[in-house]
Amino acid sequence: MEFAMVGAGAMGLRYGVLLQEAGNDVTFVDTWQPNLDKVHQQGGVYVSRDGQDRHLVPVKLVTPETYQGDPDVVIFFTKQMQLAGFLKRCAHFFNDKQYAFTCMNGMGHVEKLQQYFADDKIIAGTALIATVLNGPGDVDFMGKRGAGKMNMANLTEKPDEMTHRLFDEFKKAQMNPTLTTNFKGTLMTKVIFNSVMNTLCTLFEMQMGEYGNFDKAYDLSRQLIDEAYDVCERAGITLVSTRDEELHALDYNCRVTMPLHYPSMYQDMVHDRPTEVDYINGYIAKLGAKYHYDAKTHVFLTNLVHLSEYHRANL
Numbered sequence: 533m534e535f536a537m538v539g540a541g542a543m544g545l546r547y548g549v550l551l552q553e554a555g556n557d558v559t560f561v562d563t564w565q566p567n568l569d570k571v572h573q574q575g576g577v578y579v580s581r582d583g584q585d586r587h588l589v590p591v592k593l594v595t596p597e598t599y600q601g602d603p604d605v606v607i608f609f610t611k612q613m614q615l616a617g618f619l620k621r622c623a624h625f626f627n628d629k630q631y632a633f634t635c636m637n638g639m640g641h642v643e644k645l646q647q648y649f650a651d652d653k654i655i656a657g658t659a660l661i662a663t664v665l666n667g668p669g670d671v672d673f674m675g676k677r678g679a680g681k682m683n684m685a686n687l688t689e690k691p692d693e694m695t696h697r698l699f700d701e702f703k704k705a706q707m708n709p710t711l712t713t714n715f716k717g718t719l720m721t722k723v724i725f726n727s728v729m730n731t732l733c734t735l736f737e738m739q740m741g742e743y744g745n746f747d748k749a750y751d752l753s754r755q756l757i758d759e760a761y762d763v764c765e766r767a768g769i770t771l772v773s774t775r776d777e778e779l780h781a782l783d784y785n786c787r788v789t790m791p792l793h794y795p796s797m798y799q800d801m802v803h804d805r806p807t808e809v810d811y812i813n814g815y816i817a818k819l820g821a822k823y824h825y826d827a828k829t830h831v832f833l834t835n836l837v838h839l840s841e842y843h844r845a846n847l
């Protein structure tokens with residue numbers, strides 16, 4: 533299959549390189565000039581796993597304006613606040629046969645994709661795969677080959693032939709996909725997961741394992757999960773796990789699966805980039821307000837993350 537990978541950061545590179553290695557034709561599209569320059573200068577991207585086996589993988593990387601292909605699927609891996617800008621610059625190569633796919637964190641991206649793609653061409657999901665961009669042209673696919681997993685669902689909740697082809701390519705690329713028919717519930721379950729773990733680990737600059745081992749972690753997680761689940765109940769969203777299952781998943785991922793990982797929100801904070809908090813805790817709070825529910829703790833955490841961004845900007 534032919535893919536355009538919009539956003540050649542940590543996740544774009546991981547998905548793109550793995551799809552390329554599984555036999556697909558992948559062209560990366562990016563706008564960050566230091567990344568473009570470095571990849572062109574070194575003839576590809578350096579890939580490592582947990583700091584080991586660093587090697588150069590040749591990739592095609594272009595700007596939105598110089599992309600000339602007609603991909604079957606356009607995959608988006610930008611940060612939420614970058615997406616509108618990328619869509620505008622890439623619009624010249626979109627057409628009504630193409631599918632849009634993404635596993636971005638947070639919520640807010642789907643409405644933006646709907647401005648360019650028909651609902652029956654939008655497939656989105658969630659990725660439980662930790663990846664770190666060490667710098668321009670240098671990425672660490674954390675975990676062994678085959679580590680991590682992902683969920684995918686059609687916006688229409690009706691999988692078609694392309695959904696199954698895409699699923700097969702992700703499977704060949706060892707990304708462990710699960711196909712679901714609960715679009716909003718799948719995405720929101722991950723938003724809730726991130727609203728606890730990403731946000732708290734970022735605020736306290738700690739690895740997931742350290743949070744998981746804190747003796748009050750259960751109480752902190754419970755409060756945020758209860759509020760978020762109350763919001764989703766009012767909004768009529770059926771989440772894919774119960775409150776207790778979500779608490780268990782958080783604990784397991786923190787202490788067992790990714791104890792040494794700093795979440796992607798933390799990576800943004802320490803590089804003085806804006807975080808996605810408005811699309812995670814902020815989204816839960818906004819959804820709550822729509823249904824006359826005050827998700828106080830999510831509002832508080834959103835403001836705390838912005839306070840930390842503000843503080844860093846004034847250092």
Ligand code: NAD
Nearest residue numbers: 539540541542543544564609610611636637662663665796
């Ligand atoms: P990223 O920041 O690595 O890359 C996104 C874009 O930002 C790319 O265009 C990249 O070139 C650019 N970029 C990277 N560093 C930059 C810098 N210092 N200055 C300016 N531009 C820069 O983002 P990502 O980690 O690939 O995340 C993409 C989406 O996937 C997000 O919604 C994220 O929350 C989600 N996600 C990330 C992970 C992870 O482990 N990284 C896991 C699951 C989901």
